[in-house]
Amino acid sequence: xxxxxxxxxxxxxxxxxxxxxxxxxxxxxxxxxxxxxxxxxxxxxxxxxxxxxxxxxxxxxxxxxxxxxxxxxxxxxxxxxxxxxxxxxxxxxxxxxxxxxxxxxxxxxxxxxxxxxxxxxxxxxxxxxxxxxxxxxxxxxxxxxxxxxxxxxxxxxxxxxxxxxxxxxxxxxxxxxxxxxxxxxxxxxxxxxxxxxxxxxxxxxxxxxxxxxxxxxxxxxxxxxxxxxxxxxxxxxxxxxxxxxxxxxxxxxxxxxxxxxxxxxxxxxxxxxxxxxxxxxxxxxxxxxxxxxxxxxxxxxxxxxxxxxxxxxxxxxxxxxxxxxxxxxxxx
Amino acid sequence: xxxxxxxxxxxxxxxxxxxxxxxxxxxxxxxxxxxxxxxxxxxxxxxxxxxxxxxxxxxxxxxxxxxxxxxxxxxxxxxxxxxxxxxxxxxxxxxxxxxxxxxxxxxxxxxxxxxxxxxxxxxxxxxxxxxxxxxxxxxxxxxxxxxxxxxxxxxxxxxxxxxxxxxxxxxxxxxxxxxxxxxxxxxxxxxxxxxxxxxxxxxxxxxxxxxxxxxxxxxxxxxxxxxxxxxxxxxxxxxxxxxxxxxxxxxxxxxxxxxxxxxxxxxxxxxxxxxxxxxxxxxxxxxxxxxxx
Numbered sequence: 001x002x003x004x005x006x007x008x009x010x011x012x013x014x015x016x017x018x019x020x021x022x023x024x025x026x027x028x029x030x031x032x033x034x035x036x037x038x039x040x041x042x043x044x045x046x047x048x049x050x051x052x053x054x055x056x057x058x059x060x061x062x063x064x065x066x067x068x069x070x071x072x073x074x075x076x077x078x079x080x081x082x083x084x085x086x087x088x089x090x091x092x093x094x095x096x097x098x099x100x101x102x103x104x105x106x107x108x109x110x111x112x113x114x115x116x117x118x119x120x121x122x123x124x125x126x127x128x129x130x131x132x133x134x135x136x137x138x139x140x141x142x143x144x145x146x147x148x149x150x151x152x153x154x155x156x157x158x159x160x161x162x163x164x165x166x167x168x169x170x171x172x173x174x175x176x177x178x179x180x181x182x183x184x185x186x187x188x189x190x191x192x193x194x195x196x197x198x199x200x201x202x203x204x205x206x207x208x209x210x211x212x213x214x215x216x217x218x219x220x221x222x223x224x225x226x227x228x229x230x231x232x233x234x235x236x237x238x239x240x241x242x243x244x245x246x247x248x249x250x251x252x253x254x255x256x257x258x259x260x261x262x263x264x265x266x267x268x269x270x271x272x273x274x275x276x277x278x279x280x281x282x283x284x285x286x287x288x289x290x291x292x293x294x295x296x297x298x299x300x301x302x303x304x305x306x307x308x309x310x311x312x313x314x315x316x317x318x319x320x321x322x323x324x325x326x327x328x329x330x331x332x
Numbered sequence: 333x334x335x336x337x338x339x340x341x342x343x344x345x346x347x348x349x350x351x352x353x354x355x356x357x358x359x360x361x362x363x364x365x366x367x368x369x370x371x372x373x374x375x376x377x378x379x380x381x382x383x384x385x386x387x388x389x390x391x392x393x394x395x396x397x398x399x400x401x402x403x404x405x406x407x408x409x410x411x412x413x414x415x416x417x418x419x420x421x422x423x424x425x426x427x428x429x430x431x432x433x434x435x436x437x438x439x440x441x442x443x444x445x446x447x448x449x450x451x452x453x454x455x456x457x458x459x460x461x462x463x464x465x466x467x468x469x470x471x472x473x474x475x476x477x478x479x480x481x482x483x484x485x486x487x488x489x490x491x492x493x494x495x496x497x498x499x500x501x502x503x504x505x506x507x508x509x510x511x512x513x514x515x516x517x518x519x520x521x522x523x524x525x526x527x528x529x530x531x532x533x534x535x536x537x538x539x540x541x542x543x544x545x546x547x548x549x550x551x552x553x554x555x556x557x558x559x560x561x562x563x564x565x566x567x568x569x570x571x572x573x574x575x576x577x578x579x580x581x582x583x584x585x586x587x588x589x590x591x592x593x594x595x596x597x598x599x600x601x602x603x604x605x606x607x608x609x610x611x612x613x614x615x616x617x618x619x620x621x622x623x624x625x
Contacts, residue, residue, distance in 0.1 A: 054431050102611055105618040109369055109430055109574055113566040114614060117607050120563050124603030238563065242371075242438045249435055285450060291442030295421070298436040302428070 008257050009170060016163055020156050028155050030271070035162045036223045038263035041247040042169050043216035045259040048248055050177055051209045052189030056112045057099070057119025058244050061214040063236030065092040065221025067126055070140045070231050081146040088222040089215050095122065096214020100207050119241055127233040137232030140225055152226050162223055166260075169216055173256055176212075185209055250297055252304025261305050269293055336475045341592055347481045349588020350488035354543035355561055356568040356580045357495065358536030364575025365512040365532050368422060369430055371437035374562025375444040376537050379413075380406065380544020381553045382448060385457045399462035406545050407538055414537030418530045426529075445555065454555050461549040484546050491539070492581060499577065508532060512575070564591075567610050573620030582621060 019031045040062055047053045068091035073079045103114040126132025143152045152158045176182050184205050187195045195202050225231050234240070243266065251262025272278065273286035273293075301308070359373045383406040391402045421440065425433050460466075461480040468476035499505035511518045511528050519525045544558075551557070568587050572579025587606050594605040613621065 048431065054434070056434065102614060105614060109363060110570060110618075110620075112369060112430060112434065113570050113574075114610070116563065117567050117570065117610055121604050121607035121611075124607075128603045129600060238559075242434075245431070246435060246438070249431060253431070285446045287442040288446035288450075291439040291446065294439030294442070295436055298428075298432050298439065299424075302432060 009260075012257070012260060013163070013167055013170075016166075020159060025155065028159055030267070032155070032159045032162050032227060033224075034264055034267040035159075035166050036220050036227065037244070037247065037267055038260045039162075039166050039169050039223065040217055040220035040244050041251070041259035041263040042166075042173060042256065043213045043220065044244050044248050045253075045256060046173055046176075046185075046209060046216070047213045048245070049253040049255070049258070050182070050189065051185045051206060053104075053206060053210070054112050054245075055115045055210075055213070056238070056241055056245065057115035057117075057122075058213075058217055059236050059238065059240035060099070060119035060122040061092040061096055061217035062221040062224070062240065062244075063126065063231070063233075064095050064122060065089060065218030066225035066231045066235050067132060067138075067221075068092070068218070069222045069225040070138050071131075073141055073144065075141050078142040078145045081144045081150065081152070084144040085219070085222055088225075089218045092218020092221060093211050093215035096211045096217075097207070100210030100214070104203060104206050104210065116238060116241065119236060119238060123233055123236040123238075126236060132233060135233060137230055139230045143226050143229070158227060162227075165219060165223060169219070170256060170260070173216075177256070181205070181208070246294055250294075250301075250304060252306025255304075255306045258304050258306040265305055336471055336473070339471060340475060340477055341596055343477060343481065343485070345589040345592035346585065347485045347488075347588075348592055349585035350485050350492070351543055351547055352561075352564060352568055352588055353581050353584035354488050354491060355540050356565040356572070356584055357492075357577055358539040359562075359565050360569045360572065360574055360576065360580045361539075362533060362536045363569070365508060366422075366426060366529050368425055369433050369437070370422075370536075371434060371562065372440040372444065373536070373540055373565065374558030374560075375441050376410070376414075376540035376558070377544040377547075377561045378448065378556075378558030379444065380410065380541035381459075381548040381551070381557060382452055382544075383409065383541065384459050384545040384548035385553045386452055388459070403542075403545055406541060410538045410541035411534045413541075414534030415530055417537070418533040422533060423526065423529075441559070444558075449555065456552060456554040458552050459548040480549060484550065487542075487546055491542070495577060504531070564606065567606055569620075571610055571613050571620055573622040576620070576622040579620055579622030 016031065016035065020028055023031065040058070043061070044055065044058045047055045047058075065088045068088040069084065072087050072091075073084065099115065099118045103111055103118060106114050127135065132138070145151050145153075150157055150161065152161060177185070184195065184200055184202075187200070188202050188205060192202055221235065224235065247262035247266045248259055249262070250265055251260065252258030269290060270286070273289040274283055276283045279286070279289075355373065355377050358376075359370060362368055362370050362373070384402060387406055387409075388397070388399075388402050391397055391405050395401050395405075417440075421436065425436060461478075465480045465483045467479045469479060469482070471477045499509065507518065507523055507528055508531075511523070511525055515525055518528075564587065568580055568583045571586065572581070572583030587609070590605050590609050591602065594602040598605065
C-alpha cells in the first residue's frame, strides 16, 4: 500500500471511532452495519482484487458464519466470545475449503458460475431443511460476551468491537499482501501461466486465499448475526453476493481501501434511494435507482471511486501527471 | 411408483428440461459467441411470462386475440428489445472484463424488476392455456396428462432442431460460428461482426422470452421468477460446457430429470440435488460435458 493509502486508512479509522460522539442511535446502528459490510467487502477484495478470482458466491460464507453463530450458541446463558467467534469463522472456512477445492479446478467464467451455484446450494440447505428454520430464519438466544469486560448487547461496545475487527482485518490483509504469499497472489492475478513456469504450484496458493477469504466473510457473518440477533436465508442469497461485488468494484478493485470506500458508498446509496423523505412513495422502488447507478458506475468509473481523485487531478493538471499516475497504479 | 406415475414424471422431466434448454441455450450462445456473461438473461424469461399475461388483452383488442397471436407479437417485441439492448448496453461490454459484465447485467436485473413492478405490479397472476390445447390425454387407468405440456415440449424440440439447422446448414450459422472462433479474422473478411452480434443477442433474448411466454400457463407469473431460472441455467451451462448448444440440450434434460425425480423421491433435498450433480460433473470434467469448439 502506498503512503496516501495508509494515510487514508488512518484518517478513516479515526473518523469512524468518532462516530458515537456525533451520531444518534440510528447513526451508530448504520455505521456498525456498514463496517460489517466493509469487512465482508475486504474478504472479497482478497479474492477478486488481489488474486483475480471473481467469486460470485461470497454470501454463502457470510451466511454460514451467521448461521453457525446462532446454531452453536447455547439456549441458556451468554456464550463466551472466546470460542463463539473462532467456531463461526471455522465453519465458514471449512465450507470455503470444500467449495474452493472444487471450484478452483475451473477458470474464468466457469469459476464465476460455479461459485454462484455452490452458494445457491448452501442457500437451499438453510432454506429447505429443518436445520436452518426455513424462510423465517432463527433468533439468536443470547449474545456472546467476553467475561465482564465486553458485553456485545450494548450498541457502543458492539460498534467498538466491530471497528476493532475491521482494523484488524485491514492490517492483516495489508501485511499479508506485502508478504511473499501476497506477492505470489499478485503474480497469479497478472499471469498465472508464468507463475507456474517459474516454479509456483498455484493451486495451493489460490486455495489458501479462498479459505482465508471465506474465514473473513464468516467473521463478518458472525458480527452480523450478533448485531441483528437473528438470521434468515437471505444472508446467503445471491443478491448479497452481487451486492458485495458491487461494493468492491464501486470502491476500486485492487486496493484494500477501495473495499472500505465501496462498502460505505454502496450502503449510503442504498439508504439514499430507500429514503422516503427524499423520494416519498417512490422509495419503494429503490432498486431502480440503485440499478441505474450501478450501470452508470460501470460505464463511467471502470476503475472505481479510488481513482476519482486521480482522474480529477489529471483533468486539472493535464497530461504531465498521467504517466506518473499510471506507473504507480498497477494494471488490474 | 407405478408405471403411469413414472411415465408422467418422465414427461414432466422432459418438458422442464426442454424449457430450461430454451433459456440456457440463449445464455450459452451469448457467452460462447460474444464472451458476455449475461445475468439479465433470467429477466428476459420473466419479461416473456409477463408479456403473456399483459399483452393478451391488448392483442385481443387489436387483432381479435388468441394465444398464438400474443406469442407472435411477443416474439417480435423481444427481437426489438434484444436489438436495442445490445446497441445501448452490451456493445461496449465486449472488451471489458467478466467482472464488469456481471456488474452491468446485475444492474439491468434490478432495473427490469422495478420496471416490471411499476408497470404490472407485484401480484401473482395465472395465464390460461389456449382452448385448443387445454384438454388432457388419458394415461393408464386413472391418470391424465395435459396436452399443453406436450405442446411446450413440442415447441422446444422444434426450436432445438431449427437452431441446429441454422447453425450447421446456413450461411448465417457459418458466419456466427466463425465469429465465435476468431472475431478479427471474420471482420477482415468483410463481414459486419457488430451486426452479427446484434442478431445473436436478439435471438438469445427471443429464445428466453419465448420460453417465458409458453411457460406462463404452467408456472403462473410471479415476481422474481427470472432469478430462479437464471441460476438453474447457469448450472445447465456449466454442466453442458459453456458455449456448447449440444451440451446445453443434454445438460438441460439431465437437470430436468434430476430436479423432477428429486422432488418426487427426495423432497427434503430437492433444491440441493442439481448442485450436487454439478459438483460431481465438475470433478469428473472441469470443462463440462461438451467443450465448446
